[in-house]
Amino acid sequence: MSKIHNAFTVLMDIPTPIVAAPMAGASGGALAAQASAAGAFGFIGAGYLTSSRIQEELSLARTQLLLSDTDPLSIGVGYLAWQLEKDPSSGAGLLNVSLSNRVQAIWLAFGNNIDRWIDHIRSYDASSGREKKTLIFVQVSSAKEALIAIQDWKVDVLVAQGSESGGHGYSAAPPLLTLVPSILAVLPKDGPPLLAAGGLSTGGHVASLLALGVSGVVLGTRFLMTKESFYNEAQKNVLVMASGNAxxxxxxxxxxxxxxxxxxxxxxxxxxxxxxxxxxxxxxxxxxxxxxxxxxxxRDPDRMLVWAGSGVELVTEIQTTQDVVRELHADMMEHLSFVSTLIAT
Ligand SMILES: Cc1cc2nc3c(=O)[nH]c(=O)nc-3n(C[C@H](O)[C@H](O)[C@H](O)COP(=O)(O)O)c2cc1C
Known part of the structure; x- marks a missing residue:
């Protein structure tokens, strides 16, 4: 696979700047592992899972990636911070399951005390003598939140979530084409890599966001439409059939x-x-x-819940996670090559 070389791919040691989003109720160990195996970076959505269920998904990922019990695990786990905050001592326990598995990254979003969990992760790393620190991803929806995450929390990766996003998000979030430049304007040169999330379905989307200045992208809905996602057939069918404005x-x-x-x-x-x-x-x-x-x-499609981003209409089939990554990467490369031909010499 030809590679993209930038701050994000170097930090993660991956060839393509694509992340499979943590999706509560939808992305488990198989989806995360297959995304990472294909050269992207995959997250388990720990959302509403218990410690033992998180462990099961981590073990599944470990097996699929052919890693031993002591190897670091080249996937991440995404937590809903408000879930951790409901009962902080069990919240810490939920985080520790991932930390003791030496996952490469932890993703935090949607909480009122995210800094508390960042402190927990950093203290855990310090006391366990990990060679490489656990990378902390935080998802934000405004330049103001981004500045707090960069300056106060010193996050390792920042994710800008636009209003196009499937699943939960801030109702006041601007669209990505506005949000990303507003964050880039306040991002220091030595700041964390910025990723873009929301409504992205194709390699052309990925290429256009890279051209806008981000170091990577996060796709959720596109990965819901895979064999590995937890969505049932009825939900996947709704996604495949979805039209514009759905x-x-x-x-x-x-x-x-x-x-x-x-x-x-x-x-x-x-x-x-x-x-x-x-x-x-x-x-x-x-x-x-x-x-x-x-x-x-x-399984009544007229009333059941199917989270989806605004890019859903551009995807019309269920594929394997690995095929999605490969297709996105090839399509992205084609668009990037095309764009470079536009410059007159
Ligand atoms: C089914 C589903 C579940 C999600 N669960 C989470 C979650 O647990 N934590 C989180 O930070 N974001 C969650 N998200 C949002 C994603 O992180 C990401 O921002 C979003 O999927 C990007 O938009 P897209 O779906 O249009 O690609 C979820 C999204 C979906 C579709």
């Missing part, structure tokens, strides 16, 4: 399923369906919940 930012699904502990200002982008319509129309939430729970059992 997605909407909403809190309807969190209200329907009762996950209401997200920090203020967070909603999520999902496929619009009758659950969203009912909440928007003011239908009694108990009735919405009943219908929603039945839809999960019946």
């Amino acid at each position: 997605t909407v930012r909403t809190t309807a699904f969190d209200r329907a399923r009762g996950t209401l502990d997200w920090p203020e200002g967070v909603d999520g982008r999902a496929i619009y369906n009758k659950t969203v319509k009912d909440v928007d129309d003011g239908v009694d939430i108990e009735i919405v919940r009943e219908n929603f729970n039945r839809a999960i059992q019946d």
Whole structure:
């Protein structure tokens, strides 16, 4: 595989600047391992998992990457910081599972005390005598948050999440083409590599973001549409069939399923369906919940939850994770070569 050489690929020791996002309820050890095996970098979404489930997914990744129990693990784990904050001592335990497995990176997002968890990771590293430190990724949605992450928390990798993103995000997030330059404008020269997330589906998207100045990209929805994602067939089918304008930012699904502990200002982008319509129309939430729970059992596409970013309509098939990485990389390279021919000599 031809390589991209920049601050991010050097830091991670990978040939392509592509990250498979941590996706709660969707990305486990197989997806993360296959992404890393193909030359990208994969995350497990620890989201709502218990310690033992996180360990199972880490062990699966270890097996798939043919690593021994003592090898460092070349994947990352993404945590929802508000979940850790619910009960800080069990939160620390959840983090320790990944740290004791010597994962290459930990991703933190959506919390009110992210610095607390960064301190925990750094202290763990110091006391365990790790040769290489655990790389800390933090996802932000404004230049103001980015500055805190860079100056106060000294994160290793910064992820700019635009409003196009699938899954949860800040409702006030600008689109990526605005967010990325606003962060680049405040990013010091010796600052962390910046990645872009939100609505990216193709290698052309990746190339255009690299041209804009980021060091890498994060794709979620594109990796939902893989054999390895935890999404069931009905959900994957909805994604494959989705057309333009199929997605909407909403809190309807969190209200329907009762996950209401997200920090203020967070909603999520999902496929619009009758659950969203009912909440928007003011239908009694108990009735919405009943219908929603039945839809999960019946796998009813008209009411179930399918998170998706705005780029979903550009992907029309379910592939293996490795094929997605290879296709994105080849497509990205083609676009980058084309762009370089535009410069008159
Ligand atoms: C199903 C799903 C679950 C997600 N779970 C998480 C999560 O646990 N933590 C997190 O920081 N981001 C999460 N995200 C957001 C991703 O990190 C990323 O920002 C987003 O997927 C990028 O947009 P895209 O889906 O359009 O590629 C999730 C996204 C999806 C689609």
